Amino acid sequence: MPNNILFDLLGPIYDHVFGVKDTGVFDQPLHLPAEGWLLDLGGGTGRSSAGLDGKVEQIVVCDLSMPMLRKAAGNGHTHRVQASATDLPFAQSTFNRILVVDALHHMPEQRTTTGEMIRTLKPGGRLLIEEPDIRLFAVKLIALMEKVLLMKSHFHTPAEIKEMVESFGAQAKVDTDGRGSAWVMVKK
Numbered sequence: 001m002p003n004n005i006l007f008d009l010l011g012p013i014y015d016h017v018f019g020v021k022d023t024g025v026f027d028q029p030l031h032l033p034a035e036g037w038l039l040d041l042g043g044g045t046g047r048s049s050a051g052l053d054g055k056v057e058q059i060v061v062c063d064l065s066m067p068m069l070r071k072a073a074g075n076g077h078t079h080r081v082q083a084s085a086t087d088l089p090f091a092q093s094t095f096n097r098i099l100v101v102d103a104l105h106h107m108p109e110q111r112t113t114t115g116e117m118i119r120t121l122k123p124g125g126r127l128l129i130e131e132p133d134i135r136l137f138a139v140k141l142i143a144l145m146e147k148v149l150l151m152k153s154h155f156h157t158p159a160e161i162k163e164m165v166e167s168f169g170a171q172a173k174v175d176t177d178g179r180g181s182a183w184v185m186v187k188k
Contacts, residue, residue: 025177026052026099029128029185036096036125041085041117042103046072049099056097062088085113090120098127102181105131105143105155111164118168118188127170127186129161136180158182 026032026048032055040049043061045068052059053076060079061072069080083089085107098117107113121127132139134155146153156164158174161184165172172186 022051024051026128027055029175029183030097030099030126032056032097034096034126036122037094038097038099039090039095039120041088041098041100042107043072043099043101044068044103046075046077046080048101050075050077052099060095085116088116088120092119093122093125094120096122096125098125100127100129102130102132104129104161105153106151108152110154110156111167114161114164115168118165118170118186121170121186121188123188125188127165127188129165129184129186130177130181131155131158131161131184133158133176133180133182135182139180158184 034056036056037058037060038049038052038056040046040059040061042063043049044063046061049059049061058079059077060081061077062081062083063069064084066082069082072080081089086109098121104110117127132142134140134143134157143153143155162172162174165184165186170186170188172184175183177183
């Protein structure tokens with residue numbers, strides 16, 4: 001099943017199933033508060049960026065699933081864009097901050113997507129990619145389940161994500177959140 005169809009089906013109930021995200025954890029890696037715009041890429045319902053209002057000037061939630069974006073509108077996000085992460089409809093150096101939470105592994109052509117993130121990030125900007133840490137057994141089980149569900153997910157190790165980012169000239173470092181996620185923190 002293509003991911004966009006699955007997320008189209010999950011859109012109306014996604015926040016109820018996965019709960020509210022503690023967005024305070026993004027303040028330090030994204031150096032918030034900050035001037036300018038933040039892109040929540042693969043942001044779905046906007047649950048990962050909802051608590052960042054007032055910490056940046058504006059938030060844009062970008063996702064392929066229109067039902068997820070409709071839910072983001074209900075969550076108070078006024079700037080929503082339906083687009084593929086491999087061909088972002090934004091000019092070069094548009095965003096001061098970009099946030100990608102639990103979404104990169106769902107995106108096809110991840111190297112192209114990474115290039116698009118770096119292209120649309122302003123010089124001096126910050127990017128945070130939070131992904132399940134595929135080095136952990138529990139995450140390997142999740143990856144197997146997604147494969148069985150024909151989701152076409154592709155998980156990378158934190159080091160591989162860091163390497164992709166650095167291949168586009170940005171600086172990156174890896175950390176873990178202690179709850180099964182790896183963070184790739186990027187400065188352009």
